[in-house]
Amino acid sequence: MSQYSFKEIQERPERLSAGHRLCAGCGGTIAVRNVLKALHPGDRAVVGNATGCLEVSSFTYPYTAYEDSYIHNAFENAAATLSGVETAYHALKKKGKIKENFKFITFGGDGGTYDIGFQSLSGAMERGHDMVYVCYDNGAYMNTGIQRSSATPMYADTTTTPAGSHSNGKPQARKDLAAIMAAHHIPYVAQTTFIGNMMDLYQKSEKAIYTGGPAFLNIMAPCPRGWRYDAPEIVTICKMAVETCYWPLFEVADGKWSLSYRPKNKLPIEEFLKLQGRFKHLFAPGGEHLIEAFQDEVDKRWEELLQKCE
Amino acid sequence: MAVKERMSGNEAVAFAMKQINPDVMPAFPITPSTELPQFVSSYIANGEMDTEFIPVESEHSAMSAAIGAEAAGARTMTATSSAGLALMWEMLYVAASNRLPIALAVVNRALSGPLNINCEHSDSMGARDSGWIQIYAEDNQEVYDNFIQAYRIAEHKDVMLPIMICQDGFIISHGVSNIELLEEADVRNFVGAYEPAHYLFKEGESMAVGPYAVSAYGMEAKRAQAEAMKNARQVILDVAEEYKKISGREYGFYEAYRLSDADYAIVAIGSVCGTIKDAVDALREKGIKAGLLKVRVFRPFPGKELADALGHCRAAAVMDRCEGFSANGGPLAAELSAALFQAKSRMEVVNIVYGLNGRDFTVDDAEKLYQDLARLSEHGNQETEAYRYIGLRD
Numbered sequence: 001m002s003q004y005s006f007k008e009i010q011e012r013p014e015r016l017s018a019g020h021r022l023c024a025g026c027g028g029t030i031a032v033r034n035v036l037k038a039l040h041p042g043d044r045a046v047v048g049n050a051t052g053c054l055e056v057s058s059f060t061y062p063y064t065a066y067e068d069s070y071i072h073n074a075f076e077n078a079a080a081t082l083s084g085v086e087t088a089y090h091a092l093k094k095k096g097k098i099k100e101n102f103k104f105i106t107f108g109g110d111g112g113t114y115d116i117g118f119q120s121l122s123g124a125m126e127r128g129h130d131m132v133y134v135c136y137d138n139g140a141y142m143n144t145g146i147q148r149s150s151a152t153p154m155y156a157d158t159t160t161t162p163a164g165s166h167s168n169g170k171p172q173a174r175k176d177l178a179a180i181m182a183a184h185h186i187p188y189v190a191q192t193t194f195i196g197n198m199m200d201l202y203q204k205s206e207k208a209i210y211t212g213g214p215a216f217l218n219i220m221a222p223c224p225r226g227w228r229y230d231a232p233e234i235v236t237i238c239k240m241a242v243e244t245c246y247w248p249l250f251e252v253a254d255g256k257w258s259l260s261y262r263p264k265n266k267l268p269i270e271e272f273l274k275l276q277g278r279f280k281h282l283f284a285p286g287g288e289h290l291i292e293a294f295q296d297e298v299d300k301r302w303e304e305l306l307q308k309c310e
Numbered sequence: 311m312a313v314k315e316r317m318s319g320n321e322a323v324a325f326a327m328k329q330i331n332p333d334v335m336p337a338f339p340i341t342p343s344t345e346l347p348q349f350v351s352s353y354i355a356n357g358e359m360d361t362e363f364i365p366v367e368s369e370h371s372a373m374s375a376a377i378g379a380e381a382a383g384a385r386t387m388t389a390t391s392s393a394g395l396a397l398m399w400e401m402l403y404v405a406a407s408n409r410l411p412i413a414l415a416v417v418n419r420a421l422s423g424p425l426n427i428n429c430e431h432s433d434s435m436g437a438r439d440s441g442w443i444q445i446y447a448e449d450n451q452e453v454y455d456n457f458i459q460a461y462r463i464a465e466h467k468d469v470m471l472p473i474m475i476c477q478d479g480f481i482i483s484h485g486v487s488n489i490e491l492l493e494e495a496d497v498r499n500f501v502g503a504y505e506p507a508h509y510l511f512k513e514g515e516s517m518a519v520g521p522y523a524v525s526a527y528g529m530e531a532k533r534a535q536a537e538a539m540k541n542a543r544q545v546i547l548d549v550a551e552e553y554k555k556i557s558g559r560e561y562g563f564y565e566a567y568r569l570s571d572a573d574y575a576i577v578a579i580g581s582v583c584g585t586i587k588d589a590v591d592a593l594r595e596k597g598i599k600a601g602l603l604k605v606r607v608f609r610p611f612p613g614k615e616l617a618d619a620l621g622h623c624r625a626a627a628v629m630d631r632c633e634g635f636s637a638n639g640g641p642l643a644a645e646l647s648a649a650l651f652q653a654k655s656r657m658e659v660v661n662i663v664y665g666l667n668g669r670d671f672t673v674d675d676a677e678k679l680y681q682d683l684a685r686l687s688e689h690g691n692q693e694t695e696a697y698r699y700i701g702l703r704d
């Protein structure tokens with residue numbers, strides 16, 4: 001691992017070029033740009049993509065925003081598709097038909113990763129393909145209009161779990177996909193988001209790309225439309241997600257769990273929730289017990305994580 | 311030098327796969343095509359092939375990985391049946407519209423329900439509008455020959471479409487009979503190397519595959535794809551002509567068996583044609599002018615050629631091993647009837663559904679059907695329904 005220099009990394013040429021049609025302030029875009037910055041200059045890559053906001057907004061015929069070769073296939077099969085590309089690479093390399101070195105990185109939202117693409121992801125990781133699967137987790141099916149997913153946090157107001165007089169939003173807590181991927185015993189799993197000078201995201205991306213075998217990155221990527229906040233607020237939201245331990249930063253390298261950051265003072269979950277319109281109903285009179293239940297869930301998971309990281 | 315052997319249809323296709331030695335094969339087992347990935351895996355395990363096999367976790371992933379591999383510039387194949395093909399459905403359209411010449415060995419089997427593992431054409435007939443070329447076989451020899459011709463057709467620059475090489479589950483896939491195999495060197499020389507114009511790993515260029523297209527662009531893409539399917543017609547004939555030179559065996563859109571002077575014709579697809587040929591021979595002994603039109607190529611559909619081949623007949627029975635649930639007969643009958651109408655044919659036509667869930671169709675059934683055709687051409691068509699079943703229990 002090289003010494004991290006924010007200036008040097010950000011000055012690398014963009015591999016996701018300007019002119020795509022993603023929203024201003026879209027977290028998915030920040031994830032893609034920064035993961036691709038971790039490719040060493042001169043290395044070629046094939047970028048995969050599940051159907052979703054990212055795909056329809058970055059490869060709208062006849063324009064592509066990708067400097068690298070890119071393949072979109074369907075919603076639920078980004079992992080299987082890239083596993084075919086990676087296998088073709090070995091087949092053609094073996095026959096001397098390819099001289100350059102390629103890396104394989106695929107992006108999916110939480111819908112394409114946690115839910116409809118879960119089987120395809122599990123299969124590709126188990127088979128040991130040398131690829132990175134990046135989930136940009138914005139916690140709902142944003143492309144179709146903010147429907148709940150298994151990554152949606154408890155009590156979030158979505159269009160299929162609307163808060164109302166008889167509903168507190170999504171009844172269930174979110175699936176812990178990073179732990180599930182770690183249970184595949186693959187060489188590298190990490191969870192991160194946009195913090196400070198992006199060092200955590202960069203270092204984890206670089207490790208994921210340059211560790212042989214399958215790697216999984218789970219990146220919390222806020223969506224201003226779905227979470228209902230002003231776009232510049234993303235910095236504070238990410239910071240609060242980490243400081244409240246809602247979204248801990250950790251990695252699992254060769255089976256060893258380690259925390260990447262431990263807040264000095266774990267903040268109450270309200271600090272994260274109150275910034276977002278999707279949790280507004282929790283702050284109405286009588287919502288205290290919901291916030292308490294949310295806090296309990298965060299605490300329970302944080303304790304479990306600390307035990308794994310011991 | 312041809313090699314005489316005895317093989318099942320699955321063994322024959324696996325042998326063709328070994329001889330061609332494609333770059334990548336993702337596959338998932340399903341009866342009765344399971345033997346294909348098994349044979350390929352053991353060829354690889356014993357150093358007889360250097361194909362990269364991907365043991366995917368589903369047929370959906372098999373076709374997804376095949377699309378990835380083919381887009382990456384690798385010659386790619388897979389195999390499936392029935393529910394496996396149904397699970398690939400969504401991706402079949404993507405493979406075709408991305409113009410990826412993947413070869414898919416289909417071993418035809420009924421779709422559920424009831425759950426049934428036997429022969430029916432409902433699986434590939436359901437996929438008939440997915441943009442894939444479809445070629446069917448009567449026996450192990452034909453499915454072997456068809457598979458060897460597959461990549462030459464699919465990868466032709468005017469075509470660039472995926473191709474299904476279909477054989478009847480169990481009847482062909484597991485039935486062992488005599489076969490003539492080509493020498494490996496002749497097969498490799500015939501098939502040639504795969505050199506796509508553009509692919510993900512190409513030196514000096516990046517490529518993006520699978521765009522989102524708005525209505526200002528999407529229609530032209532479909533039209534170009536349709537043009538490729540039209541182009542496949544001539545390519546199929548040209549490849550067959552070339553194949554004849556190395557094999558001595560003739561192929562086209564169809565086989566006309568004792569049809570040129572026939573009064574009564576049966577039109578069918580697949581292994582049942584062997585049964586019908588026996589009936590034709592028996593009836594010819596009795597002076598009844600029976601003939602068979604065996605459809606080999608279903609996509610692109612050679613409607614005009616089939617109508618022309620039947621032009622002189624007085625009556626024909628069109629047989630579907632598939633219940634289309636249109637309440638109007640099966641897919642072959644529907645498409646051929648339309649072609650006959652276009653050809654201004656006045657022939658009497660009856661539509662038959664047979665052999666569902668592996669139900670036998672016998673020589674006796676075929677002879678009776680020819681007698682029905684003779685009767686209705688004498689006394690007029692008394693059929694009261696749009697189509698009828700043969701072989702149904704009372």
